[in-house]
Amino acid sequence: MPRAHIVGWGKYVPQRVLTNDDLSRMVDTSDEWIVTRTGIRERRIAADGETTATMAVQAARRALEVAGIGPEQVDLIIVATATPDYFFPATACLVQDALGASRAAAFDLAAGCTGFVYALGVAAAMVESGAIRTALVVGSETLSRITDWTDRNTCVLFGDGAGAVVLRAGPDDGGILATVLGADGSGKDLLVLPAGGSRHPASHQTVAERMHFIKMQGRDVFRFAVRVVPTATRQVLERAGLTLDDVALFIPHQANGRIIESAVRDLKLPPERVYNNLDRYGNTSAASIPIALCEAVEEGRLRPGDVVVCVGFGAGLTWGATVLRWTYPQPAPTPAWRRFLRRLRYVLAALRSWLRRLWWKGVVGRG
Numbered sequence: 270m271p272r273a274h275i276v277g278w279g280k281y282v283p284q285r286v287l288t289n290d291d292l293s294r295m296v297d298t299s300d301e302w303i304v305t306r307t308g309i310r311e312r313r314i315a316a317d318g319e320t321t322a323t324m325a326v327q328a329a330r331r332a333l334e335v336a337g338i339g340p341e342q343v344d345l346i347i348v349a350t351a352t353p354d355y356f357f358p359a360t361a362c363l364v365q366d367a368l369g370a371s372r373a374a375a376f377d378l379a380a381g382c383t384g385f386v387y388a389l390g391v392a393a394a395m396v397e398s399g400a401i402r403t404a405l406v407v408g409s410e411t412l413s414r415i416t417d418w419t420d421r422n423t424c425v426l427f428g429d430g431a432g433a434v435v436l437r438a439g440p441d442d443g444g445i446l447a448t449v450l451g452a453d454g455s456g457k458d459l460l461v462l463p464a465g466g467s468r469h470p471a472s473h474q475t476v477a478e479r480m481h482f483i484k485m486q487g488r489d490v491f492r493f494a495v496r497v498v499p500t501a502t503r504q505v506l507e508r509a510g511l512t513l514d515d516v517a518l519f520i521p522h523q524a525n526g527r528i529i530e531s532a533v534r535d536l537k538l539p540p541e542r543v544y545n546n547l548d549r550y551g552n553t554s555a556a557s558i559p560i561a562l563c564e565a566v567e568e569g570r571l572r573p574g575d576v577v578v579c580v581g582f583g584a585g586l587t588w589g590a591t592v593l594r595w596t597y598p599q600p601a602p603t604p605a606w607r608r609f610l611r612r613l614r615y616v617l618a619a620l621r622s623w624l625r626r627l628w629w630k631g632v633v634g635r636g
């Protein structure tokens with residue numbers, strides 16, 4: 270049976286930084302409260318014109334670049350997100366079009382902050398079954414667009430960004446080793462975007478009642494998270510026939526430093542084996558784990574053979590854990606001429622997309 274190996278990784282975060290001091294000028298909060306209660310110091314905020322799809326495309330291009338794979342070789346694109354560009358079409362289709370991934374199937378996956386772990390599990394299973402060879406798995410979020418900037422309980426937590434990995438069929442001595450996924454919909458009200466769907470379609474009333482913004486019962490989600498992270502970690506390791514001693518790097522969803530500390534205490538993992546970049550990006554939901562994974566590789570914290578555990582939790586309620594054996598060495602820098610050719614390919618993809626849109630409108634080619 271082939272295994273799904275991570276052969277490419279990339280991230281994108283918007284340029285604009287919003288610090289805790291900036292927030293303290295917007296709502297009744299302070300840098301001291303935010304740092305001690307969450308560990309967050311700053312987060313990135315998407316510029317006008319940046320969306321979940323545009324950030325996903327940037328991260329995906331970098332991941333393909335690292336993998337040395339052209340977009341036409343991708344069989345499947347999954348975008349895990351709670352903040353898609355549209356209800357439909359799927360953001361993954363926008364990514365497929367922008368990349369010129371002409372052979373790829375594309376869909377979005379909604380599992381809250383656990384979305385990336387779910388998407389990785391689904392894509393890995395498809396690779397292992399032989400149904401596909403190459404998948405692009407993206408977590409991308411523009412949470413700033415659904416954040417209530419008057420609510421200090423939530424607005425200090427979230428940030429924007431995207432991370433992507435390329436999964437490819439490879440030998441069975443590494444790659445994704447096991448996945449555990451779970452859900453408990455009885456907790457649906459603990460973290461919810463109440464309006465805009467079929468239950469509360471957009472209306473003057475939903476807008477007036479601020480129902481298009483994130484509502485969260487923080488303390489309950491906190492309690493859920495500190496319980497589920499260690500449990501899912503132990504379960505996934507057991508499924509892979511490994512122990513906590515085998516873990517070289519633990520990458521939890523970056524939601525709150527205190528949740529991470531509690532899980533790490535419970536699991537008795539030494540701090541140097543835990544990845545944390547929460548201070549710089551805040552909670553980027555489905556993007557947090559792929560951004561963290563990407564930064565861990567860039568910082569040289571992963572070597573071939575290392576065992577990595579990623580654990581997510583969030584709206585649904587959902588949770589999930591993946592254990593993988595890192596098999597891909599740091600890539601050599603891409604020569605300038607190849608980077609130029611890749612850029613040219615994306616210009617051609619944009620041209621192709623534009624021509625096809627004209628075709629759909631009947632402006633060209635359909636008589």
Ligand code: UT7
Pocket residue numbers: 297298299302303306307382421422423425460486487488489490491494524525528552554582583584
């Ligand atoms: O991505 C997945 C899901 N999300 C999470 O994992 C979030 C999980 N929950 C949390 O991270 C934490 O519950 C929060 C960071 C959201 C809140 O921290 P907490 O320690 O649970 O605070 P709390 O809600 O118990 O509030 C404590 C106090 C309250 O004041 P009183 O009632 O004690 O007077 C809040 O009003 O802190 C107050 N407070 C704030 N004060 C200053 C709440 N937010 C703020 C704020 N600045 N931003």
